[in-house]
Each structure stands twice: as C-alpha cells, then as structure tokens.
Amino acid sequence: MTRPETIRLALLPTPFEQLPRLSQALAREDKGPSIWMKRDDCTGFAGGGNKVRKLEYLVAEALKQGADTLVTMGAIQSNHARQTAAAAARNGLACVLLLTDSVANRSESYRTNGNWLLDQIFGAEIRLLPAGGDATAIANEAVSGLTAQGKRPYFIPVGGSNALGSLAYRDALLELAGQAKADGIGIDHIVVPTGSGGTHAGILAGVEDAGLGCRVRGVSVSRSSEQAGAIVSGLVNDIYALEGRQRGQQVALEIDDSQVGPGYGQPTPAMIEAVELVARTEGILLDPVYTGKAMAGLVALVRGGTIGPDETVVFWHTGGAPGLYAYPEVFQG
Ligand SMILES: *Cc1c(COP(=O)(O)O)cnc(C)c1O
Numbered sequence: 001m002t003r004p005e006t007i008r009l010a011l012l013p014t015p016f017e018q019l020p021r022l023s024q025a026l027a028r029e030d031k032g033p034s035i036w037m038k039r040d041d042c043t044g045f046a047g048g049g050n051k052v053r054k055l056e057y058l059v060a061e062a063l064k065q066g067a068d069t070l071v072t073m074g075a076i077q078s079n080h081a082r083q084t085a086a087a088a089a090r091n092g093l094a095c096v097l098l099l100t101d102s103v104a105n106r107s108e109s110y111r112t113n114g115n116w117l118l119d120q121i122f123g124a125e126i127r128l129l130p131a132g133g134d135a136t137a138i139a140n141e142a143v144s145g146l147t148a149q150g151k152r153p154y155f156i157p158v159g160g161s162n163a164l165g166s167l168a169y170r171d172a173l174l175e176l177a178g179q180a181k182a183d184g185i186g187i188d189h190i191v192v193p194t195g196s197g198g199t200h201a202g203i204l205a206g207v208e209d210a211g212l213g214c215r216v217r218g219v220s221v222s223r224s225s226e227q228a229g230a231i232v233s234g235l236v237n238d239i240y241a242l243e244g245r246q247r248g249q250q251v252a253l254e255i256d257d258s259q260v261g262p263g264y265g266q267p268t269p270a271m272i273e274a275v276e277l278v279a280r281t282e283g284i285l286l287d288p289v290y291t292g293k294a295m296a297g298l299v300a301l302v303r304g305g306t307i308g309p310d311e312t313v314v315f316w317h318t319g320g321a322p323g324l325y326a327y328p329e330v331f332q333g
Contacts, residue, residue, distance in 0.1 A: 004164060004242075005064065006056040009087055011044030016179040019315075021281040026302045031309040033302055036185065037284070038176050041291075041319040046086030047118065049079050049319025050199050053172055054165035055087040058156050061164060062093070067154035069094040071142055073135060075102050075265060076128070077289065077326045079319060080159050080196075082115040085124035095124040096153070098142055102131040103265035107329050114326030159196025161231075163238035169202020170209065170239060176314065177210045187214040189307055192316040193294035194218030194228050194255055199318060201235035207251050208236075218255040219297035221290050222264035225255040258300065259293040267330045270296035275324075275331070287320025288327045294318075 016038055023032040043052040062070060070088045074081040074097070081097045088095035097119055103110065110116075119126055129138060139155060146153040156165070180187055190207075194200045200218040207216055220228045233253055240247045261268035267288055274295035275286045286292045298315055301307045324331070 004057055004167065005060040007060045007063065007091070009043075009045045009056050009059070009090065010052045011042070013175045013179060014042045015039040016176060016183070019282050019284075022278060025277060025281050026299060028309065033307050033309055034312040035298075036312065036314045038172075038314055038316045040172065041285070041317045041321060043319070045090075046083050046122070047319070047322050049083055050169070051080045051083040051160050052087075053168035054160035054198060055083060057164045057168050058160055059087050059091055059093075062154035063091060065152075065154060067093065067152045069096060069146055069151050069153045070156060071096045071098070071139070071146065071153045072156040072160075073098040073100070073139060073158050075100060076111060077103070077115045077265065077323050079115055079287075079290075079323065081124070082118045082122070082322065084156060084160075085119045085122035088124070089122050094151070095122070096142060096146065097124045097126045098129060098138055099126055100129045100131055100133065100135075106265070106326070109328050110326045114322050114324070116326070118322055157196070159198055161196035161198030161201075161235060163235065163242040166198035166202040166205075166235050166239055167242070169199045170206040171202075173203045173206025173212075174210060177206070177212055180314075185312060187212065187314050188311040189301075189313040190214055190216045190316060191294060191298045191301070191313060192216065192218055193290040193318055194220045194232065195222060195290060197228065197231040197235050199316070200255075201232045201239060203316070204232070204236050204251055204253065205239045208248060215254060216251060217297070217301070219259050219294040220255050220257040221293050222260060223257065225257040228255045228257065229253050256297050256301075259297045261293075265289050267327065268293065268296065270300070272330060274299055284317070285321040285324065286317070287323045288330060289323050290320050291317055
C-alpha cells in the first residue's frame with residue numbers, strides 16, 4: 001500500500017542523550033547502567049510530547065478528508081488534548097475537547113492550570129464531562145451533533161492511539177535506531193510509559209522491523225499488565241494490518257503495572273522521587289502522570305538488578321511537563 005501522508009509539526013530528530021549523573025545516582029558499588037534518554041519532550045510543538053508525532057499522521061488524514069474540526073477525548077489534564085488543540089490551530093481547524101472529570105481528589109490547580117489552561121489559550125472548545133460515562137457513546141454524540149450543525153468533524157481516539165497514530169512511533173523507533181547506531185550504542189532495554197498504548201505498540205513494531213534485539217518495557221500508568229497488554233498487542237497487529245504486511249518475528253510484550261499506585265493521575269511516592277531525582281541530577285523535567293511513573297519503574301528495575309550495571313537502557317521521555325503545574329501541592333515540601 002502507499003505510505004499514509006503526514007504533515008510537519010515536530011522538530012525531528014529529537015535529541016538522544018546520555019544521563020551520566022542519573023546513572024551515577026543509581027549506581028551500586030560505584031557502577032550503574034548506562035542510561036540514555038530519547039527526548040520526545042523536545043518534539044518542539046506546543047510544549048512538545050509524544051502526541052505531536054502521532055498528530056502528523058492523524059491531522060494529515062483529517063485534512064485529506066476535508067475536515068474542519070478535530071474532536072478528541074481525555075482527562076482534564078490530557079497532554080494529548082493540548083497538543084491536538086495546538087495542531088488544530090496550526091492547520092486552521094476548530095477543536096472540540098471532550099474532557100472527563102475522571103481523576104479524583106485533586107487540588108484546585110488541576111482544574112485551572114497546566115494543560116487545561118493551555119487548551120484555552122490554543123482556542124479549543126472544552127466540554128467537561130462527568131466521570132463514568134460511556135466514552136464511545138459520548139464521542140459519537142459529539143460527532144453527530146457537530147455534523148448536524150453542518151460541521152465536518154474528524155474524531156481522534158484517546159491518546160491518538162489507533163493504527164495510524166501508532167505508526168508514528170514505528171518511525172520514531174527507526175529514528176532512535178539510527179541515532180544509536182551512529183553513536184555506537186547497543187541498546188539492551190527501552191523503558192516507556194504505557195497509557196493508551198500507541199507509543200508502546202509503535203516502538204514494538206519498530207523493534208521487530210529493525211531486528212534490534214532489545215527488550216521493550218512498558219510501564220503502565222493506569223491498567224493491569226493483562227489489560228494494557230491486550231491493548232498494545234492489538235495495536236501492533238493493527239499497524240501491520242493497516243500496511244497490509246505480515247507480522248514477522250514477535251518481540252515479547254512486557255508491561256510492568258507496579259507503578260500505577262491508586263490509579264491514573266494519582267501521585268505515588270516513587271513518582272515524586274523519580275521526578276525530583278531526574279530534575280536534580282540532570283536538569284530534566286518529567287511529568288506526574290506518565291514519565292514520572294515510568295522513571296520510577298526504571299529506577300526499580302535498576303535497584304532490583306533486572307537492569308544490570310553493564311547494560312544500556314534508553315528511557316523514552318514522552319513529555320508532559322505542563323502537567324506539573326496541575327500538581328503543585330505534590331512537589332512543595
Ligand atoms: C499520552 C502520553 C503517554 C502515553 O502514550 P500512549 O501512546 O497513550 O500510551 C506518555 N507520556 C505522556 C507525557 C503522554 O502525554
């Protein structure tokens with residue numbers, strides 16, 4: 001099949017850099033694993049993050065279909081919603097965000113600051129929905145309502161995670177593979193947050209295509225390993241189906257659900273430690289919902305000896321720092 005079209009939103013390639021001070025901080029008997037970071041917090045558009053890459057495919061399809069409005073869903077502090085709002089603005093489209101009030105026990109900042117604030121600056125129309133609704137029904141209703149008004153909506157699923165959006169992370173893995181090769185780095189492990197699953201799925205498909213021979217460890221931010229695994233493996237199959245290709249040798253699906261804590265968007269002590277550790281050793285901001293928990297997973301794998309001192313691990317930074325402003329109470333003494 002012909003390759004799906006893309007538009008340009010991201011500044012690529014994103015940096016790939018070594019984190020020696022973090023490695024030293026996690027060393028046992030003076031030796032820590034070699035830790036590298038793929039900086040997709042630096043995709044450069046609208047505060048950066050992983051959804052920018054996915055939107056290069058998704059918005060291209062929306063434009064091709066003649067859409068005039070992007071519609072998507074997420075939590076109040078969805079990074080995906082923020083990046084979608086900006087991508088709509090950049091392409092002269094309207095944007096409707098269906099944001100669910102699904103994260104309990106948060107402070108006032110959660111509903112006024114961070115991504116929520118940025119969504120409004122990007123000019124999106126926000127519809128705030130109570131928790132617990134039927135997401136598919138809500139989405140269908142919003143799309144048919146817009147159509148009835150004469151609009152041409154294009155619906156993007158939560159996290160941009162369908163086969164088309166996930167393809168962007170197959171590309172991203174191939175970008176990383178090229179950087180690692182140029183730097184002479186052999187990668188043993190990739191650690192990435194797993195939310196709606198498209199990022200993890202695309203990376204797995206890329207590792208399979210490139211024959212990289214490294215392990216891909218997803219750290220779930222919301223679901224059990226079984227639930228997240230079913231979503232990710234379904235998306236990997238969807239990527240191959242979209243391209244009409246046969247899936248070859250399968251790389252093992254590994255999802256760690258030990259960092260979820262009380263649930264999606266709920267802080268944990270290990271997340272707070274990880275955010276502060278990376279900020280204070282490397283001057284790099286993680287986020288409270290995704291990369292903070294994924295880095296907590298990496299720290300636990302190193303401390304537990306699963307990632308050994310002679311190994312190389314790449315942490316995939318997927319962005320999200322605007323979310324820090326929604327959680328000020330968590331990081332203030
Ligand atoms: C959406 C998001 C993720 C998770 O990516 P998925 O493709 O949804 O699994 C990770 N980190 C950040 C900062 C995100 O916004």
